Amino acid sequence: MNLPMVAALRSRLEALGSTFTSAIWRLGFASRFLGYLVIHSGTALRRFRLTVAEIYFAGVLSLIIILVSGLFVGMVLALQGYDTLQRFGASESLGVLVALSLVRELGPVVAGLLFASRAGSAITAEIGLMKATEQISAMEMMAVDPIARVVAPRFWGGVLSMPLLAALFSAMGVFGGYLVGVQLIGVDAGAFWSQMQAAVDVRQDILNGVIKSVVFGIAVTWISVFEGYDAVPTAEGVSRATTRTVVTSSLAILALDFVLTALMFTGGNAR
Amino acid sequence: MQQSPIVEIDRISFGYDAARPVLREVSVSIPRGSVVGIMGQSGCGKTTLLRIIAAAYLPSAGTATVLGRATSGLERDDLYAMRRKMGMLFQFGALFTDLSVYENVAFPLREHARLPEDMLRDLVMMKLQAVGLRGAADLMPTELSGGMARRVALARSIALDPQLILYDEPFTGLDPISFGVIVRLIRSLNDSLGATSVIVTHDVQEALGVVDYVYFMAAGRVIAQGRPDEVRKSSEPFVDQFVNGRPDGPVPFHYPAPDYGADLELAAA
Numbered sequence: 001m002n003l004p005m006v007a008a009l010r011s012r013l014e015a016l017g018s019t020f021t022s023a024i025w026r027l028g029f030a031s032r033f034l035g036y037l038v039i040h041s042g043t044a045l046r047r048f049r050l051t052v053a054e055i056y057f058a059g060v061l062s063l064i065i066i067l068v069s070g071l072f073v074g075m076v077l078a079l080q081g082y083d084t085l086q087r088f089g090a091s092e093s094l095g096v097l098v099a100l101s102l103v104r105e106l107g108p109v110v111a112g113l114l115f116a117s118r119a120g121s122a123i124t125a126e127i128g129l130m131k132a133t134e135q136i137s138a139m140e141m142m143a144v145d146p147i148a149r150v151v152a153p154r155f156w157g158g159v160l161s162m163p164l165l166a167a168l169f170s171a172m173g174v175f176g177g178y179l180v181g182v183q184l185i186g187v188d189a190g191a192f193w194s195q196m197q198a199a200v201d202v203r204q205d206i207l208n209g210v211i212k213s214v215v216f217g218i219a220v221t222w223i224s225v226f227e228g229y230d231a232v233p234t235a236e237g238v239s240r241a242t243t244r245t246v247v248t249s250s251l252a253i254l255a256l257d258f259v260l261t262a263l264m265f266t267g268g269n270a271r
Numbered sequence: 272m273q274q275s276p277i278v279e280i281d282r283i284s285f286g287y288d289a290a291r292p293v294l295r296e297v298s299v300s301i302p303r304g305s306v307v308g309i310m311g312q313s314g315c316g317k318t319t320l321l322r323i324i325a326a327a328y329l330p331s332a333g334t335a336t337v338l339g340r341a342t343s344g345l346e347r348d349d350l351y352a353m354r355r356k357m358g359m360l361f362q363f364g365a366l367f368t369d370l371s372v373y374e375n376v377a378f379p380l381r382e383h384a385r386l387p388e389d390m391l392r393d394l395v396m397m398k399l400q401a402v403g404l405r406g407a408a409d410l411m412p413t414e415l416s417g418g419m420a421r422r423v424a425l426a427r428s429i430a431l432d433p434q435l436i437l438y439d440e441p442f443t444g445l446d447p448i449s450f451g452v453i454v455r456l457i458r459s460l461n462d463s464l465g466a467t468s469v470i471v472t473h474d475v476q477e478a479l480g481v482v483d484y485v486y487f488m489a490a491g492r493v494i495a496q497g498r499p500d501e502v503r504k505s506s507e508p509f510v511d512q513f514v515n516g517r518p519d520g521p522v523p524f525h526y527p528a529p530d531y532g533a534d535l536e537l538a539a540a
Contacts (some may be wrong), residue, residue, distance in 0.1 A: 024355045061377075130367075131369070133363070133365060133366070134361045134362075134363070134365035135365050135366075135367055137327070137361070137365065138361055138365035138367075138424075139357075140327070140354075140358070141325060141354060141357070142353035142354070142378070142427075142431075143350075143352070143354040143355045143379075143382075143383065144378075144379070144380065144382045144383075145347075145351075149385070256350040
């Protein structure tokens with residue numbers, strides 16, 4: 001083999017290795033950041049007003065997109081579900097299909113994706129711009145720890161908001177399913193609600209859905225605050241960090257959803 | 272007996288990476304109660320030196336002693352205790368954009384002192400009165416001009432009555448009136464608070480009117496120093512170049528670079 005080819009191959013391998021090691025290094029850095037953030041969460045919890053402001057920012061201001069999306073997802077589920085179920089004469093199970101799909105999967109996952117796009121990107125941009133305009137440095141110079149004062153309230157605000165948003169998404173979805181299934185198509189209302197009540201299990205379905213939304217809330221908010229704090233303090237750097245937040249959060253939600261679903265719903269139910 | 276200097280920088284070196292040192296063997300001594308200027312062209316390391324004094328960066332060699340403590344090896348709590356005695360004015364103010372002028376000035380007081388609301392209000396209004404902006408207390412930072420924002424930031428940096436006030440390019444982008452106001456405030460606040468001020472700037476003529484002593488820096492070194500009247504009369508080539516704004520001289524026009532011909536591959540042609 002000639003020498004330039006060996007050198008080229010080697011440099012490609014080195015680039016691959018460097019990408020891999022820098023990703024691991026960054027993950028380690030983000031983990032230490034999370035540890036520091038949790039340890040210094042005293043201010044956010046003691047002065048809970050700070051966290052409540054962030055719940056408003058991340059949670060309340062996301063309500064419109066979450067509620068409207070939930071309604072439409074529920075309505076589409078009912079349309080598609082009815083079309084399939086009626087082929088088997090099981091159209092009265094529509095309520096079960098809509099509720100289980102939402103509570104187990106679509107509620108946490110779609111609410112998580114919307115939360116990452118709406119609130120996660122805003123958190124990253126805000127912290128990144130505070131860094132770019134030296135507000136974070138100014139805080140440090142005033143002997144105020146920016147992780148405790150700025151990052152921790154945003155983290156807990158996001159972590160507390162996400163399960164509530166997922167629950168509201170599912171509730172609106174069920175209502176959307178009812179509107180289309182019962183009011184529009186004419187499925188029997190009694191069957192719709194009673195079958196749903198009988199089939200949805202509090203522990204197996206609802207609790208697992210809540211666990212998923214809590215895990216997604218932690219993942220998305222962690223990624224958002226870390227990307228903001230780690231952003232290169234320029235316009236381009238903040239823009240890149242915001243993009244990374246949405247992409248990484250979305251991939252993390254989908255990957256975690258697979259892992260959690262595998263742990264929650266196959267072990268006990270498999271044959 | 273003479274008091275020890277409030278800042279004692281002893282032969283420090285510093286670089287963001289090992290290949291390119293920003294500060295080399297820099298020694299600076301700042302006596303209590305004085306207003307000291309650190310001047311030099313852009314990129315000479317003066318802002319880095321200010322951040323070393325603020326213990327935002329630690330020297331890679333030498334010692335920086337600030338307010339009686341060496342900055343290297345400080346624990347977080349000790350570092351924050353030291354910074355509570357310091358105020359820093361950032362180049363563009365760095366006001367918190369989500370808080371009003373009043374809340375910006377109240378911020379350090381709320382974070383560090385448990386004060387009744389009426390006492391806090393009195394303190395904030397006194398600080399705003401000192402910079403002439405008591406009437407702007409309810410405005411948001413986006414509603415302020417550059418000069419007003421700088422004054423609010425100054426009020427915020429003196430909220431805790433610091434012993435040491437650091438100014439990072441305080442005159443950049445100001446109109447002549449705002450400029451005059453800031454110059455006057457730096458001197459009057461320093462004297463009324465009994466504080467010590469360090470001003471990093473390249474606005475040499477104006478700054479010479481306010482400082483007691485000045486250090487000139489170039490390429491990461493202190494290359495001249497003295498009282499303003501000494502500096503104005505100096506025949507030192509760098510001081511002459513800097514004070515009179517000559518493009519080439521002891522400070523070269525070109526940033527260090529590999530040979531120009533080699534860079535353009537002329538030798539190979």
